[in-house]
Amino acid sequence: MKSYQLVVIGGGAAGMTIAAGAASLGAHVALIERHTHLGGDCLHYGCVPSKALIEAAHDVYVMKQTAEKYNVTLNGDAVYSKTKASVDRARNIIQSHDGTKRFEDLGVDVYIGEASFLSANEVEVAGQLVVGEKFAISTGSQPIIPPIDGLDTVPYLTNETIFEQTERPERLLVIGGGAIGMELSQAYAHLGTEVTVIEGAKSLMPKEDKGMVEVLQRQIEQELVLHLNTTVTQVRKASGGIEVTVETDGESRVIETDAVLVAVGRKPRIEALRLDRAGVDVQKGYVQVDASLRTSQRHIFAVGDTIQSLPFTHVAGLEGKTVVTNALFGLRTKPDYRAVPWVTFTTPELFHLGLTEEEAREKYDEIKVYQTGLDEVDRFVINGRTEGRVKLIANKRGKLIGAHAIGEQAGEWMQEVVYAMARKDKVGQLSRVVHPYPIRGAAVQRAADLYWRERLFDGPLPKWLKRYFDWKQGE
Ligand SMILES: Cc1cc2nc3c(=O)[nH]c(=O)nc-3n(C[C@H](O)[C@H](O)[C@H](O)COP(=O)(O)OP(=O)(O)OC[C@H]3O[C@@H](n4cnc5c(N)ncnc54)[C@H](O)[C@@H]3O)c2cc1C
Numbered sequence: 268m269k270s271y272q273l274v275v276i277g278g279g280a281a282g283m284t285i286a287a288g289a290a291s292l293g294a295h296v297a298l299i300e301r302h303t304h305l306g307g308d309c310l311h312y313g314c315v316p317s318k319a320l321i322e323a324a325h326d327v328y329v330m331k332q333t334a335e336k337y338n339v340t341l342n343g344d345a346v347y348s349k350t351k352a353s354v355d356r357a358r359n360i361i362q363s364h365d366g367t368k369r370f371e372d373l374g375v376d377v378y379i380g381e382a383s384f385l386s387a388n389e390v391e392v393a394g395q396l397v398v399g400e401k402f403a404i405s406t407g408s409q410p411i412i413p414p415i416d417g418l419d420t421v422p423y424l425t426n427e428t429i430f431e432q433t434e435r436p437e438r439l440l441v442i443g444g445g446a447i448g449m450e451l452s453q454a455y456a457h458l459g460t461e462v463t464v465i466e467g468a469k470s471l472m473p474k475e476d477k478g479m480v481e482v483l484q485r486q487i488e489q490e491l492v493l494h495l496n497t498t499v500t501q502v503r504k505a506s507g508g509i510e511v512t513v514e515t516d517g518e519s520r521v522i523e524t525d526a527v528l529v530a531v532g533r534k535p536r537i538e539a540l541r542l543d544r545a546g547v548d549v550q551k552g553y554v555q556v557d558a559s560l561r562t563s564q565r566h567i568f569a570v571g572d573t574i575q576s577l578p579f580t581h582v583a584g585l586e587g588k589t590v591v592t593n594a595l596f597g598l599r600t601k602p603d604y605r606a607v608p609w610v611t612f613t614t615p616e617l618f619h620l621g622l623t624e625e626e627a628r629e630k631y632d633e634i635k636v637y638q639t640g641l642d643e644v645d646r647f648v649i650n651g652r653t654e655g656r657v658k659l660i661a662n663k664r665g666k667l668i669g670a671h672a673i674g675e676q677a678g679e680w681m682q683e684v685v686y687a688m689a690r691k692d693k694v695g696q697l698s699r700v701v702h703p704y705p706i707r708g709a710a711v712q713r714a715a716d717l718y719w720r721e722r723l724f725d726g727p728l729p730k731w732l733k734r735y736f737d738w739k740q741g742e
């Protein structure tokens with residue numbers, strides 16, 4: 268039996284941040300991971316392989332578009348083993364930065380095995396007893412598998428298996444039109460797969476600003492088949508592949524496919540932890556925490572995808588840093604979620620910060636919306652990639668409360684708005700930032716310029732100025 272000042276359970280984005288931070292400050296730390304590798308979902312089954320796949324698929328898409336544009340004939344299809352090699356390469360390199368050795372060098376004891384609480388201060392892992400003064404639960408999440416008749420009779424894919432496929436399916440049916448569904452369905456479509464997406468809701472990506480989703484939907488519908496407001500009622504093996512029965516407005520139809528990807532959301536991975544034995548409260552499947560990320564047992568913290576905050580790697584990191592100081596020094600600091608952006612890496616990219624227009628209208632009596640199409644921004648015109656828009660949302664005093672964009676590389680050039688929101692800037696301040704001509708970020712400035720145009724030209728000022736200049740002329 269060994270005892271530690273801090274025991275971190277789960278070696279993903281949040282757990283690695285906590286273990287490295289606490290050990291660097293000199294604490295005695297244990298890090299427990301059920302897989303033989305650290306890195307968590309983001310590195311092995313999430314962000315990294317998905318972005319590598321998207322990038323490879325994007326290369327193929329751009330290559331085909333470019334060939335068509337310049338009248339070049341391409342022979343043959345992209346070989347999937349090369350795409351898979353890009354995915355493996357990205358994972359391997361990043362894994363080498365985040366391997367067990369890095370943590371052992373920092374003085375962390377790494378335990379490999381699935382942890383379960385025996386009591387509020389003891390966990391068992393691979394037959395060993397580990398005792399802790401403080402604990403951090405960072406065990407992440409797992410895919411939700413909907414109760415669809417026959418789904419378990421076919422080898423359906425999830426984010427945990429799709430990146431291991433060595434062959435590209437000719438036909439892919441994706442259940443769920445959210446972040447994973449959109450990113451992966453489009454990537455496979457770009458690689459040449461015939462893709463069908465089944466989304467239960469009336470629109471794609473319900474958490475996103477509607478104006479942005481409209482643009483995405485227009486693009487997506489050119490590349491794959493989309494069924495909204497549709498449910499899957501049955502899945503079964505057939506001689507030619509897999510038959511999926513779907514229902515829209517009471518009407519059934521059967522779709523034949525070679526593979527099915529389930530992407531209908533995620534839930535915390537906490538069953539194995541036996542939180543009941545530690546006395547940690549769980550509600551609706553999430554670990555309950557207060558604003559300082561303490562659970563119902565004050566010495567046990569929970570972070571990342573196990574709690575009901577924002578399920579992103581950068582948020583897991585933000586929460587992990589908060590836990591280091593709170594657990595080691597007994598502080599009550601809170602993660603600041605006010606300026607947390609996220610990006611869906613579709614083509615074009617979808618950027619989200621703060622309130623959507625729909626949420627802002629519900630929350631405030633009066634809001635201001637400043638938006639511009641990318642066809643009004645020179646760099647997008649030059650590149651011939653004008654599909655997209657930027658929307659800045661402000662309260663009646665002009666303070667930024669939301670920002671959304673869809674466009675080529677929107678995740679990169681919208682970052683200046685995150686800085687502005689974190690500084691509690693007004694929209695007008697973004698207009699004063701000098702942007703080198705002709706970068707894509709000028710789209711932000713162009714939308715922000717509308718703030719001044721409204722103030723200067725839509726009010727009484729132009730009338731007064733006209734009178735003044737008429738008077739001067741007549742002097
Ligand atoms: C396909 C996909 C794409 C994504 N893309 C992005 C993206 O582009 N950007 C972004 O910000 N987010 C993305 N995400 C979300 C992101 O992956 C998660 O929000 C992030 O990984 C959460 O970090 P975490 O530390 O909470 O959990 P994880 O990174 O999943 O780490 C949890 C770790 O705990 C381990 N564990 C679980 N139970 C136990 C146990 N009992 N004992 C020991 N160890 C245990 C797991 O094996 C895992 O290693 C994506 C997710 C998916 C599925």
Ligand SMILES: NC(=O)c1ccc[n+]([C@@H]2O[C@H](COP(=O)([O-])OP(=O)(O)OC[C@H]3O[C@@H](n4cnc5c(N)ncnc54)[C@H](O)[C@@H]3O)[C@@H](O)[C@H]2O)c1
Nearest residue numbers: 413443444445446447448466467468530531532578610611
């Ligand atoms: N770029 C990124 O940052 C990124 C990328 C991928 C995933 N993620 C993270 O992973 C999380 C999970 O992604 P996800 O796509 O699984 O979930 P999601 O919540 O984003 O989307 C799930 C979708 O499935 C639909 N749905 C639910 N049940 C259904 C059913 N039975 N039939 C048809 N449709 C159904 C929902 O209406 C929703 O649109 C995201 O919330 C996000 O935080 C992030």
